[in-house]
Amino acid sequence: MKMIVVFEKAPRLRLIGHLDLMRAMQRALRRSGLPLRYSQGFNPHILLTFAAPLSVGMPGKREIMEVPLEHDVTPEDFVQKLSSALPPDLPVLSARPVDERHPAPMALLTAAVYEAQLEQVPDNFQQTIDGFLAQKEINVMRKTKSGLKPSDIRPMIYDLRLQGGTLHMALALSEKATCKPDLLLQSLFEFAQTERPRALITRLQLLGEEDGVFKPLESL
Amino acid sequence: MNEQQSILLEQLLEQVQKPAQYIGGEMNSVIKDWDSVRFRFAFCFPDTYEIGMSHLGMKILYHLINSRQDALCERVFMPAADMADRMRQSGLPLFSWETRHLLTEFDIIGFTLQYEMSYTNILEMLDLARIPAYRDQRTDDMPFVVAGGPCAFNPEPLAPFIDAFMIGDGEDVMHELIEVIRDGREAKKEKIDILRDLARLEGVYVPALYQAEYNEDGTLRAFYPVDDAAPKVVKKRVVKDLSAAIYPDTIPVPYTEIVHDRMVLEIMRGCTRGCRFCQAGMLYRPVRERSMDRLLELADKLQQSTGYEEMSLSSLSSGDFSCLPQLIQALMDRYRDKRVGVSLPSMRIDNIVKQSLEETQQVKKSGLTLAPEAGTQRLRDVINKGVTEDDLIRSVTDAFECGWSSVKLYFMMGLPTETDEDLRGIGDLAKKVVDAYYRVPKEMRSKNGVRVTASASVFVPKPFTPFQWAAQDTMETVHEKQASLREYLKLKCVHFNWHESGLSMLEACISRGDRRIGDVIYAAWKRGCRLDGWNEHFKFDQWIEAFHDCGLTPDFYAYRERPYEELLPWQFIDAGVSQEYLKKENEKARQVQTTKDCRHGCNGCGLHTWGVCDWVKHPPLKDSDKMSAPLFD
Structure with missing residues (x-):
């Protein structure tokens, strides 16, 4: 069986890179005493996949990983064992057993919800956002393997709202199309023609789709 | 660290290389309630996190002090050059990795001496902590600055800066040192009297209680205690039974890669x-x-x-x-x-x-x-x-x-x-x-x-x-x-x-x-020397000038x-x-x-x-x- 696990990467750990996080999680799993599966080969390592790497600097409220297991374990037992092996800033929130044929979370991922806490909100910013979203195309330059290339991110913005000092965003995140929140902020503040304020961006939720409706990835 | 300093730290972390080395919070790092203990020890490693975290002695003593109910021990490392500069420019003092308390809030600041060419880092760390390097310039309310480790066997080059040296196996003497300083501070004794109590411990050298005299050719003429509490000869401490000695059964596991990650x-x-x-x-x-x-x-x-x-x-x-x-x-x-x-x-x-x-x-x-x-x-x-x-x-x-x-x-x-x-x-x-x-x-x-x-x-x-x-x-x-x-x-x-x-x-x-030589180390540090063991920071000419500065x-x-x-x-x-x-x-x-x-x-x-x-x-x-x-x- 495989376990779909939801965990949090707390703000204190936001500057930890993806590889470091993965190593920390592998060591936690080794401490947990759970029946893990190892890769074959010269340097066997724990089988473990993350739905989507988090950028350095970004905390994650509900991150998802898939842990293949040697034999069946109840989700309660899994959560309890893994929790006791994790540091306080990396709590495990839930676990759901799925069978071997269940597609990998990474393959089901289509979008993510973010929030950006802005240090200052420009005047009439809601109007700016409305104007920004009313554009038919939002062309930005993106770094690709073959240099900078123009690309339209408008279809990748599923939601963009201001609530108090916080910007809520739902953006495409999949193997086919991804709009990073940083890129969106850059484009938005260029459109607003104001200097971009400091902002702590947090990934709140990973999403997949069922019958054309977004749902939390861990429930799919 | 107050709230303003916390915000400042978070901002600095976004501007420096390898910021994850400064965040603490590692698995098995020990976080105790600050106010529930009688005594607080800042264990300082005078080199960067990746080196210090690879060091066994620190793990032993961290475990030993934290195993005491009445004490806590937190770690401090030398910030890399970019971080040190930004901390100084922005006025953020040096802090502990566990709870981000300032060094001045601790009772003891303890350095481990593994390598002579890390001595300028000690001065840099004290300066970043806003603690005067020279011991005679520190007031009674400031933390005691102590040191141990293999280089402490010739403590003299650091004698102007360190209040007390531990000579020999640290786990043998640490409890006694902590208790003397704890009791002395709680009884509101003057620092000089606590130093006298320390000097009476076997394996502890208190440089303030000794005098050195030199011949005209620069060689040492005489070296002797100037206080009754200080012994003529300081005998090293030895752990007699290693199996019975305390050894960590748990150690902090870093998030970032360190030199010896095992x-x-x-x-x-x-x-x-x-x-x-x-x-x-x-x-x-x-x-x-x-x-x-x-x-x-x-x-x-x-x-x-x-x-x-x-x-x-x-x-x-x-x-x-x-x-x-x-x-x-x-x-x-x-x-x-x-x-x-x-x-x-x-x-x-x-x-x-x-x-x-x-x-x-x-x-x-x-x-x-x-x-x-x-x-x-x-x-x-x-x-x-x-x-x-x-x-x-x-x-x-x-x-x-x-x-x-x-x-x-x-x-x-x-x-x-x-x-x-x-x-x-x-x-x-x-x-x-x-x-x-x-x-x-x-x-x-x-x-x-x-x-x-x-x-x-x-x-x-x-x-x-x-x-x-x-x-x-x-x-x-x-x-x-x-x-x-x-x-x-x-x-x-x-x-x-x-x-x-x-x-x-x-x-x-x-x-x-x-x-x-203490004055030379200070002069070299004043001239910008630090992280001397790192090729890119080593300033040989400034060291030579520092010798000249001191004649x-x-x-x-x-x-x-x-x-x-x-x-x-x-x-x-x-x-x-x-x-x-x-x-x-x-x-x-x-x-x-x-x-x-x-x-x-x-x-x-x-x-x-x-x-x-x-x-x-x-x-x-x-x-x-x-x-x-x-x-x-």
């Missing part, structure tokens, strides 16, 4: 070999082993609490551990299923281990490191490095047969009595190692081809060794010798590394320095051979090994006479009179026993 099992302390250049070999006497039962118990606990995938065995000469094959076998059996690799000490690849190697792939074949130290048998006899060419070739051949393909050879240049022939010998030895690889049948050896790396460091004479009176080679001579070695090592499959000669010269000045010359400290009659700055410390023994050993070196390993029988180094030396009662080896090559991991 569990460490200290299997024994001390070394019986008696290499004449080796300070650790003299300071950590006598040899004490941990019992198999205790080691296996610790290994299990460490493995469970850390989840580490690799375990290494630590000691000065692991091959001499009496139960090494049994220990390795037991560890491999235990951890095969848990996929824990065991790093072997590189030598002693005898049949038992060889067999295990073939059975499992639990041992990493990253590289084999051997330390013949000198190129000819004559010079190896001078330094009493009891390894022969045959030992070395046998070791590398065994390793090549097990699939190793890269070998590192460590040498020193500038050893007493060294000639050009000895330097040529380094080239010859490297060539013979390459030849040994090609003599191994093709189907047994690695397909990667052989790679030999020869590193030659510059010999630095150290206190409490038989060579403590010796002159170091001048930098000019070192450069000539390096040029010769480059020629001799122009060989196929051989790569040559050499060291910064200026750094070794300054290390020699500080390691045998007197009290006046001193490096030549006096590094290049001068001391007569036996001269009073040495560290002579008031009793490290167990007597000055007479060191003289005798130095004389034997000049006559190219070796001294046997003391497990064959006591050599009378001095420690036998302390009653801590098991070997005296039960010599475990007979003269006829064949010793394996003492080459280190």
